[in-house]
Each structure stands twice: as C-alpha cells, then as structure tokens.
Amino acid sequence: MAKEKEEILIVGGGLAGSEAAWQARLEGVEVTLFEMRPVRYSPAHRSPHLAELVCSNSLRSRSLDTASGLLKEELRRFGSVIHRAATETAVPAGAALAVDREAFARRVTSLVEAAGVRVVRREITQLPPLDQPLVLATGPLPSDAIAAAVQRLTGADSLYFYDAIAPIVDGATINLERAFWGSRYGKGGQDYLNCPLDRETYYRFVDEILRAEKVPLRDFEQIPPFEGCLPIEDLALRGRETLAHGPMRPVGLCDPGSGRAAYAVVQLRQDNAAASLFNMVGFQTKMIPSEQKRVLRMIPGLEQAEFFRFGSLHRNAFVNSPRLLLPTLQLRGLENLFLAGQMTGVEGYIESVATGLIAGRNAARLALSRPLLVPPETTAIGALLRYTTHADPESFQPMHCNFGLLPPPAEAGRQGRKARREAYSQRALLDLDAWLRKEGTRA
Numbered sequence: 001m002a003k004e005k006e007e008i009l010i011v012g013g014g015l016a017g018s019e020a021a022w023q024a025r026l027e028g029v030e031v032t033l034f035e036m037r038p039v040r041y042s043p044a045h046r047s048p049h050l051a052e053l054v055c056s057n058s059l060r061s062r063s064l065d066t067a068s069g070l071l072k073e074e075l076r077r078f079g080s081v082i083h084r085a086a087t088e089t090a091v092p093a094g095a096a097l098a099v100d101r102e103a104f105a106r107r108v109t110s111l112v113e114a115a116g117v118r119v120v121r122r123e124i125t126q127l128p129p130l131d132q133p134l135v136l137a138t139g140p141l142p143s144d145a146i147a148a149a150v151q152r153l154t155g156a157d158s159l160y161f162y163d164a165i166a167p168i169v170d171g172a173t174i175n176l177e178r179a180f181w182g183s184r185y186g187k188g189g190q191d192y193l194n195c196p197l198d199r200e201t202y203y204r205f206v207d208e209i210l211r212a213e214k215v216p217l218r219d220f221e222q223i224p225p226f227e228g229c230l231p232i233e234d235l236a237l238r239g240r241e242t243l244a245h246g247p248m249r250p251v252g253l254c255d256p257g258s259g260r261a262a263y264a265v266v267q268l269r270q271d272n273a274a275a276s277l278f279n280m281v282g283f284q285t286k287m288i289p290s291e292q293k294r295v296l297r298m299i300p301g302l303e304q305a306e307f308f309r310f311g312s313l314h315r316n317a318f319v320n321s322p323r324l325l326l327p328t329l330q331l332r333g334l335e336n337l338f339l340a341g342q343m344t345g346v347e348g349y350i351e352s353v354a355t356g357l358i359a360g361r362n363a364a365r366l367a368l369s370r371p372l373l374v375p376p377e378t379t380a381i382g383a384l385l386r387y388t389t390h391a392d393p394e395s396f397q398p399m400h401c402n403f404g405l406l407p408p409p410a411e412a413g414r415q416g417r418k419a420r421r422e423a424y425s426q427r428a429l430l431d432l433d434a435w436l437r438k439e440g441t442r443a
Helices: 015-027 067-077 081-088 101-114 144-154 199-211 232-237 289-296 349-367 380-390 417-439
Strands: 007-011 030-035 058-061 096-099 118-121 134-136 159-165 168-170 192-197 264-270 277-280 307-309 312-318 334-339
Touching (some): 015 030, 015 101, 015 134, 015 349, 058 067, 067 081, 067 380, 067 417, 081 096, 081 101, 096 264, 134 349, 192 199, 199 232, 289 307, 334 349, 349 380
Parallel strands (some): 007 134, 134 334
Antiparallel strands (some): 058 096, 168 277, 168 307, 192 264
C-alpha cells in the first residue's frame, strides 16, 4: 500500500478533472482539486457541482457494436467514477446512456469528496509551480489567464472551434396530441418524443430557420463548428433536404395520428428523471432567443413550448496535441504537466472522461515513481490516445471515438457490419483485461 504523502494537483472539476481525481486516489496519492465554481462561472455552466453536463444529458450508446459503447465498458472496467454515477442516475433513452443532469453532478461530487479528494473552490489564474504532477483539465472554456499560461508554455497559439448547444423544452408544455413516443426502427422502446412534420410544414420550417436572425460572430469567431455538432442553420444552408436526412430523418417512425410516415420529425429526449425537461436532439442553434421561440414553435407539438434553456454557440479551445503531447498526456518537455479533457482535442463527454482517467492515473504514478500507462491501441481508450497524439499536426481536428481509429481485426473483412463491430469490441476487451492484469492496475 503506497504511503499517502505524495500529492498531485488538478485544475478543473469537470468530467475529466473529476475522473482524474478519482483515478489518482485509486492509485494511492493525495489529491487537491481546484474548481472555480461557484466563485466564478464559465459562460456554459450554471451549477456549483462537479462534472456538470452543459451540452446534452446523453453519453451516447451503451451497445458494444458502437465505439461509444465500447469506450464506456472500458471506463467501467477501470472503475470510472463518471460511469458509476451515470449508471446510478440514468433516465430512459433507448439504447443510449442518458442521465438526470443535476442528480448526476451531485452524485459525482459526493463520490469524489467521499474518496478523500480535497476540493478547493477558487479560481486559478496562473499555473502552480511544476515541482509536482499537475493535471490541467479546465474544459473547453479555459479562463483567459489559463489559456495565456498554456500558450506561454507551449510556445504556440491554441486552436479553437465552436460547439452549438441544443435547446431544452419544458415537458409540461409539449402537446402530446401531436407528438408521439417511439424510437427509430423500434430500437430501445418508446423513449423519444417525436414531433412529425409534413412536407409543406417542413419546407416552411427550413425557410424560417434560414430567415431567422442569428447571433453575430466577431471576426475571430469565423471558424466552422465541429462537424458532429453543426447548428441547424449551417445544415439548412447545405440544401432544403439536409435536415430531413440528418437530425430530422423520419426513417423507422410512423405517425399514429395519421397512420403515415412523416416527411420529417424532431425528436425530443428526456433530460431528467422527473421527465420535466426534454432535449431537442441534434438541434444545436445560433438563432437569437426570440427567434428560437418563434421558429421552434412552428414544430407540431411545440406550438406552446416553453424553453428552460435556449440553444447557443460557445467557444471550445484545444491544443495541437500531436505536436505537444506524449501518449501519456504529458506535455513534451514538461513531464509534471498533464492535459486532460477537450483541451487535448477529443470531442465528447466520454472521450473527455477517458483522457482524465489516463492523466489522473499517470500523474499519480509519476508521483509514486511508477511506470506510466498507455493502453493498447486495440482498445478504444488506447486508439483515442494514439489519434490525439499521433495525427497529422497540420490538419489535426477534434475527434469522437470511432472504430476507424482502431486497427481492424484480422477476420473483420469477412463479417457483416454488426459482427465486425462486435469483433472490434471483443478483441478490445480481451486485450484490455490482459493489459490491466499485466500492469497490476486496480479499480
């Protein structure tokens, strides 16, 4: 049993920082976690709790024939606090793992504090001296002071992209005579509310999206958002049918009111256990709030909708990880400094958790003079780390975990799509278990 005198510092109490703190405690070191909320809030945060989810309540698919499902299973086998809290606060979402956001953040906070992590509520305006391991996990919206400190250390400017947040609707104001429950192709049961649009209504809706007033961007903000999180306005600009083949695709859904398939649908996903909040799936937007209310109320079932949160566009910052980071998530030339979360150039909640897990474990191991960890690239975590630190630095962009990052199994080419994906997952979990036993890594 390691002596609990070695200590690491963590800046940022989001998903990555909370996971890093938990994993470091599993390794047997003391942890001090600095979180600026509630002293100061970022533009995207509203809660003082650790690990607040700000964009969506979904952690994506649980299925092992998806890369996100595999990644979550790997997190579980590492003893992830985020996975544990998500499982304990889950709400119905078909094949996806979605949570009651407030209950989830409260649960993560209580677990991390109960593990003996010292949580200090104050803003860090400059990096502490790097005479002990430090995990920087400030999330996609670091303060100007921290961003400037990173720029000074790296000798390079941070890169930026922009995410758009979807609106959240008051469930009591949804017209259930127009909306109906169901999942595309019947997968996962009746877990989504679907608002059907006929062809004429859909075209009017697209026209109004394009006509609506948008939040103006300043000169330095004229950068395309991450492709997987494009605002509906940007999708509509690609053509009148783009939304109907994207977030509004009606495939596998039949409107029980008319008995016919709709031309397009808007799906709403339950956002909390009480079913009082519903997230508009795939409806990230940069319309001004008054226009959001006007345009979104054109959707059948949302004529009287009230919004607990309007959509918005926000800045995400990340570094050029292939140039700056080792696979251990240490900054090149500064072994005591680890980066975690979206700052490393991963995209998505669970991907951020994975980087926090590795950074926390490795910072603790460095303090204990133990070998650092890099999971096999045949695992989802290992493949994500490899992409993040080995991609072409000239064209590096944030990335969700996907099977394309993993080397294909030898037999994959002879199988159907579902079986091929399951083969990726089966190999990954076998390799992860063997690696965990070899490394003596405990959950």
